[in-house]
Amino acid sequence: MSRFFRSKRQNPQENSTTIKLYPSLQQNITHFKQTVGESTDIVIRTFKAGQTGSMDIAVLYTSGLVNNELVHDFILDTLMSEIRKTPLDAPAHKSKRYKTKHIEENGNKAYQLIKDYAMTGGNVTDIDTMEKLFLHVLSGDTVVMLDGSIQAMAIDTRGWESRGVEEPSTQSVVRGPKEGFTETLRTNTALLRRRIKDPNLWIRSKPIGSKSKTDVAVVYLHGVADEKVVKEVYHRLNKINIDAILDSGYVEELIQDETYTPFPTVYNSERPDTIAAGILEGRIAIVVDGSPFVLLVPALFVQFFQSAEDYFQRADFSTLIRLIRYMAFFLALLTPSVYIALTTYHQEMIPTSFLVSLSAQREGVPFPAFVEALLMEITFEILREAGVRLPKAVGSAISIVGALVLGQAAVEAGIVSSAMVIVVSLTAISSFVSPSFNFAISIRMLRFGFMSLAATLGLFGILFGLIILTLHLASLRSFGVPYLSPMAPFIGADQKDAILRFPRWKLTTRPRLINQSNMDREDAKAPKPEKRKRLNQRKEQE
Amino acid sequence: MWLILLMVILVWSGIGLKGLRKKGSVKDMATYIILWAIGTTGLMLYRFGISIPTPLDGIAYIYHPLSSLWKQWFA
Amino acid sequence: MMERRWFFLIAASVCLMLLSGCWSKRELNEIAITTAIGxxxxxxxxxxxIQVINPSEVSSKQMTTRTAVSTYTAVGDSMFETIRRLTTLTPRQAYMSHIRNIVFSEEMAAEGIGKVLDFLSRDHEMRTDFYLTVAKDMEAEDLLKVLTPLERIPAQKTYSSINTSEENWSAVQSIQISDVISTMISKGNNAVLTGLRVVGNPEEGSKLTNVEKVDSPAQIRVDELAVFKRDRLVGWLNEEESKGYNYILGNVKSTAEYAPCKNPEQGGITLELFNATNKMKADVKGEHPKVSVSIDVKAAIADVECALDLSKPAEVAKIEKQFEKIFVELMQSSIDAAQEDLQSDIFGFGDLIHRQEKHYWKSIEKEWDTIFPEIEVTLDAKVQIKRTGTTIDSFEKELEE
Amino acid sequence: MMRMEVYGLVKEEITLRQFILLMILFIIGTSILLSPASLAASADNDAWISALVAMGAGLVIIVLFWIISQQFPERNLVDISELVLGKWLGKAVSLLFSYFALISAASVLWTVGNFLVTQIIVRTPALVIHFLVMFAVVYGIQLGIETICRTAEIFFPYIVTLLSIIYLFSIPSVEIKQIQPLLDSSFKQISEGAAFDISVSVLPLIVLLMVFPKYVSEKKRMLPKILLGYVCAYFFIVAITFITTTVLGVRVTANQSYPTYVIAKSLNIEGLIQRAEVIIAVSWILTIFFKLSMYFYASVTVLAQTIGLTSYRSITIPMGLITIALSLIIYPSTIYANDWNETTWLWFSLTFGFVYPLLLSVIGRLRGKSISSNNS
Structure with a gap:
């Protein structure tokens, strides 16, 4: 724990700006105002309090980031009206009778008094440096500063307008919880905590990013997650030295094992149930404030073919669906290239009657099959990208243009053959089957490579592509765990939840490579209805 | 095609050499360069149609007594 | 590791390099799909x-005035040379992987097909799933020109009719190249090829009118077998002899056999065979080796015109006996043809002896061609009628009464 | 132990299962496509019996490899020859061994190229194919033996499934009478066929001693599993020999360059599986990829270790270039290749695959004491 909070490398610039709070409130406020450039969203309310009204108090908060009611009811109201009667000694530093020491004494006394008796807020932190002051004010806390005190108190009043918990837009399921993560870190950790009410669920957070100070929380099940991996995660997070983190994608890119690969080695999900399931298996979740996508490591190849729903549906059905996903993966990756290879190199593999109709379609098509495929694939990619960016209202127009104009008309105009349209549509549909969106992206990238290999060497080009691809995949690791496990290295026990999904009562162990020590889950038993006879006996007894 | 191939080979071996230089073992570098020269010369000779005797001839010569004996036995 | 960082750069440049030459590429609209060679x-x-498909004609839904296939003919010194010479005629390169039939003319077959087979098995584009056939009484060129109704590609028609009649009539035999080569190489076996002939007027066959009439003036028929000795055609087995040949070799899958009633005026009785197995045995004691062939036929009654009481087992047994005789005659006719007229061991009796008596075979291997016509073949058939179809007795019997 | 760290290989570790899969792929590598022809050519009807004999004889060689590996656990072939033969003689023999592996790698590369160029992509220059295959191999070797093993583990089920498809669907066309009478060929013929077969599939297994038993993580009860793996692998060869000779006929098999490929060509199961020859080609190229990788790996590691480089990875790229160049000139023609394989290869592989380990084992045993004192 201590290691995590001890930043390995401190920014030298930051070091120099570490300034203790001044005893003088005015000085503090001036410094503060200068630093934030008199930004209008930051509210600095100064007033006098105490029996004599001689104590200067300032309340600082960022409007919009705080819950206004909280600030008014529990801070301003308390300070201004409720402690009206409390004797707060005026520091009266203007009067020359007092020395600085006195001023501080008085200030600190008043500070302690307010903190102990008056502050009705829940989470109060002491602040003694300017740096912390900025951090708290800018992240939505309200800071109360007293004249004469070298400490200030930060009250957690965070409460900004945020999206509620909604249904996640990706990875949607037919059956299963429909909650999704939001942009707020606390909401997200709460969603996880609600699913795992175990004291061993450890959540530790730390701001990352010299400018953005984004809170990044590491969530894992202590005693289940592999300690070595946990340490590695902390280590990699500590190594991050960046100005801002705007999404978990930043973190993902900075902590992954291998950058030069089209495959994601960090899993992400918008679904609390998926992440919770991962944590229960011994994986480690990384929640980044401001992003509804929570990261999960170590991530394996098979994980990208598993949907949360697999565990909510019947086992046999889930297995079938998973097999279909793998099929779709290969279809999305290889359909256009196999089509090119077959039609330009291996015509002997096509049944005669089909070959005749294919070749009739290609009569008059001016381009080679490769160019034809490339044309259609690129068109599709453009359509897809346009579809994502376009306002929803225009979306349907795009699909009409795509389907009718480009599909039908291109065939009629003799630019492409109709078989190619089928191939491209099949590819397109298959590429959306993968439950994980970023995995689909890597398939789409590789597809073009395979197409050019197919265009030059036919099926053997594809085969060499596959060999190299598999070599590459086999060399990948995610936080030390081989990416292709449990297929390679083959682990028999883990096959129960890899390509297949065994019934719930068979899934009694956690994946072996994810956690080395704590393998056993609770031993669920296959449901066995009581025999009628015994049931009757029991009734009699009752 | 040959030009592109040559470029690919050059880039490929250049990258290999660069990686090697970082590790900084003289012996490794020397071996690398010698072997690389042999390989590239072989490829270039093949490219310009200069026939190189196959190394198998030598091996066949060494084993000639044995293989002729074998042949006689099975003849 | 440095390799991985640069890997994609290299991979991309390799792809580029490859793209610079698509050496073996053939676009679909650059090839002429050949379905048959004559x-x-x-x-x-x-x-x-060569018979080449016109893809757009075959797959178009409308009737066109152009034919579904075209033929090109060239003359040359060797097979490969001639195929390459064909490019002077065809706009596209002939593509051989989808060949369904190779048709030899009788003249060609008589001179020996060994050299052609060498090319066919050596060329990489050739597959092995086409049928080898001989055109009877005509040039292979003319046979390939006959247009066929129902199946628009004539070669496909021939291919399917060989298959169908092999399954249902069993007079012909589909012969692929590996069968021919292995029987041809073997000393104790000779090859047969499927015979093709045109019924009707071959002149009319090449015209589009051939497929415009309900009854096509020219039709391709498959019902005979061409008999080879080594790689030369020596003669033909007619339909009955072909059937006998298939019975002997146990190739019959299903067929129909007819026998007249006791009173021939009534008509006859027809059996539908659904299982025929053979047994061959060689006996080398004595001067000449003896071969005995017995077949075991299971059949159903398909058609009865005689006045018979099929409910009586004795009657059925009589029918069985009658058919046994017919089968033996069929086979005998085939053996006679092979031994006397053609003197070619198409049944593989030599191989049979080789398998059973390998030492004896070594002594006679060289003279086998002269021994074969002399060997004694005993034939035996056993017929079991298992079913009588959906009815038991014939209406004929009722009518008679 | 120091040495392992110097080589930067200390982390590499493969499971016994992975090693056995690698061995199986190595054995069936070239044989699955080429063996039936040579077996049928020499042993006629009894080609498959000849393959069985080869399997039995190969078992002895496997046990020899096993013995030498157990004699010097934790050491690879280079260490052993330096220990047994002394530093300089050991180094010289190791260099020769590296040359043997390099020649083998080049000839396997040529075989792939030749197959593709004669059967499938006819007009593509061999150089391009060789370059591409070697590129994949070098990439794999750079990533390490562990990666190669994992890749083998991924591909293995596919290879077995694809081969089984060919096997199963060929069964209906099997005609036993094609190979009758049994034992028609003489003992000479059968043993000649067996000798060729061993020289292709078993003797070269010596190169695997560069990874075995040093990198194998389980050390217990290895022999039964390895022998079982070996028998399984050889079963593929026996079965394919049986199938090709019974389906195509013995003479046709002997006369084909790639009889297994022809089998796949003629496969036709009611239109469901037909035109499946690419299946056999794909699985064959996959197996041969691993065979090539192992040859190349042995060549590179032996060379690097003998001359004492910091890592074998530093010379993979130039060695790859040499292999490509060598593969282009190694066989001037297919006729030369056949002749060489029939006459010299047997002896060449016998020298390194049998005589060499036998000598090491015997001398090692004779010098037992001095070596163990060296060790400590």
Whole structure:
């Protein structure tokens, strides 16, 4: 724990700006105002309090980031009206009778008094440096500063307008919880905590990013997650030295094992149930404030073919669906290239009657099959990208243009053959089957490579592509765990939840490579209805 | 095609050499360069149609007594 | 590791390099899909005819005035040379992987097909799933020109009719190249090829009118077998002999056999065979080796015109006996043809002896061709009628009464 | 132990299962496509019996490899020859061994190229194919033996499934009478076929001693599993020999360059599986990829270790270039290749695959004491 909070490398610039709070409130406020450039969203309310009204108090908060009611009811109201009667000694530093020491004494006394008796807020932190002051004010806390005190108190009043918990837009399921993560870190950790009410669920957070100070929380099940991996995660997070983190994608890119690969080695999900399931298996979740996508490591190849729903549906059905996903993966990756290879190199593999109709379609098509495929694939990619960016209202127009104009008309105009349209549509549909969106992206990238290999060497080009691809995949690791496990290295026990999904009562162990020590889950038993006879006996007894 | 191939080979071996230089073992570098020269010369000779005797001839010569004996036995 | 960082750069440049030459590429609209080759002999030269599909005609839904296939013919010194010479005629390169039939003319077959088979098995584009056939009484070129109704590609028609009649009539045999080569190489076996002939007027066959009439003036028929000795055609087995040949070799899958009633005026009785197995045995004691062939036929009654009481087992047994005789005659006719007229061991009796008596075989291997016509073949058939179809007795019997 | 760290290989570790899969792929590598022809050519009807004999004889060689590996656990072939033969003689023999592996790698590369160029992509220059295959191999070797093993583990089920498809669907066309009468060929013929077969599939297994038993993580009860793996692998060869000779006929098999490929060509199961020859080609190229990788790996590691480089990875790229160049000139023609394989290869592989380990084992045993004192 201590290691995590001890930043390995401190920014030298930051070091120099570490300034203790001044005893003088005015000085503090001036410094503060200068630093934030008199930004209008930051509210600095100064007033006098105490029996004599001689104590200067300032309340600082960022409007919009705080819950206004909280600030008014529990801070301003308390300070201004409720402690009206409390004797707060005026520091009266203007009067020359007092020395600085006195001023501080008085200030600190008043500070302690307010903190102990008056502050009705829940989470109060002491602040003694300017740096912390900025951090708290800018992240939505309200800071109360007293004249004469070298400490200030930060009250957690965070409460900004945020999206509620909604249904996640990706990875949607037919059956299963429909909650999704939001942009707020606390909401997200709460969603996880609600699913795992175990004291061993450890959540530790730390701001990352010299400018953005984004809170990044590491969530894992202590005693289940592999300690070595946990340490590695902390280590990699500590190594991050960046100005801002705007999404978990930043973190993902900075902590992954291998950058030069089209495959994601960090899993992400918008679904609390998926992440919770991962944590229960011994994986480690990384929640980044401001992003509804929570990261999960170590991530394996098979994980990208598993949907949360697999565990909510019947086992046999889930297995079938998973097999279909793998099929779709290969279809999305290889359909256009196999089509090119077959039609330009291996015509002997096509049944005669089909070959005749294919070749009739290609009569008059001016381009080679490769160019034809490339044309259609690129068109599709453009359509897809346009579809994502376009306002929803225009979306349907795009699909009409795509389907009718480009599909039908291109065939009629003799630019492409109709078989190619089928191939491209099949590819397109298959590429959306993968439950994980970023995995689909890597398939789409590789597809073009395979197409050019197919265009030059036919099926053997594809085969060499596959060999190299598999070599590459086999060399990948995610936080030390081989990416292709449990297929390679083959682990028999883990096959129960890899390509297949065994019934719930068979899934009694956690994946072996994810956690080395704590393998056993609770031993669920296959449901066995009581025999009628015994049931009757029991009734009699009752 | 040959030009592109040559470029690919050059880039490929250049990258290999660069990686090697970082590790900084003289012996490794020397071996690398010698072997690389042999390989590239072989490829270039093949490219310009200069026939190189196959190394198998030598091996066949060494084993000639044995293989002729074998042949006689099975003849 | 440095390799991985640069890997994609290199991979991309390799792809680029590859793209610079698509060496073996053939676009679909650059090939002429050949479905059949006809091989004739013209003055010591090969005359090659290829039948090429016109894809757009075959797959178009509308009737067109153009034919579904075209043929091109060229003459050359060797097979490969002639095929390449064909490019002077065809706009596209002939593509051989989808060949369904190779048709030899009788003249060509009589001169020997060994050299052609060498090319066919050596060329990489050739597959092995086509049928080898011989055109009877005509040039292979003319046979390939016959247009066929129902199946628009004539070669496909021939291919399917060989298959169908092999399954249901069993007079012909589909012969692929590996069958021919292995029987041809073997000393104790000789090859047969499927025979093709045109019924009707071959002149009409090449015209589009051939497929415009309900009853096509020219039709391709498959019902005979061409008999080879080594790689030369020596003669033909007619339909009955072909059937006998298939019975002997146990190739019959299903067929129909007819026998007249006791009173021939009534008509006859027809059996539908659904299982025929053979047993061959060689006996080398004595001067000449003896071969005995017995077949075991299971059948159902398909058609009865005689006045018979089929409910009586004795009657059925009589029918069985009658058919046994017919089968033996069929086979005998085939053996006679092979031994006397053709003198070619198409049944593989030599191989049979080799398998059973390998030492004896070594002594006679060289003279087998002269021994074969002399060997004694005993034939035996056993017929079991298992079913009588959906009815038991014939209406005929009721009518008679 | 120091040495392992110097080589930067200390982390590499493969499971016994992975090693056995690698061995199986190595054995069936070239044989699955080429063996039936040579077996049928020499042993006629009894080709498959000849393959069985080869399997039995190969078992002895496997046990020899096993013995030498157990004699010097934790050491690879280079260490052993330096220990047994002394530093300089050991180094010289190791260099020769590296040359043997390099020649083998080049000839396997040529075989792939030749197959593709004669059967499938006819007009593509061999150089391009060789370059591409070697590129994949070098990439794999750079990533390490562990990666190669994992890749083998991924591909293995596919290879077995694809081969089984060919096997199963060929069964209906099997005609036993094609190979009758049994034992028609003489003992000479059968043993000649067996000798060729061993020289292709078993003797070269010596190169695997560069990874075995040093990198194998389980050390217990290895022999039964390895022998079982070996028998399984050889079963593929026996079965394919049986199938090709019974389906195509013995003479046709002997006369084909790639009889297994022809089998796949003629496969036709009611239109469901037909035109499946690419299946056999794909699985064959996959197996041969691993065979090539192992040859190349042995060549590179032996060379690097003998001359004492910091890592074998530093010379993979130039060695790859040499292999490509060598593969282009190694066989001037297919006729030369056949002749060489029939006459010299047997002896060449016998020298390194049998005589060499036998000598090491015997001398090692004779010098037992001095070596163990060296060790400590």
């Amino acid at each position: 091989i004739d002999r013209v003055d010591d030269k090969y005359k090659l005819t």
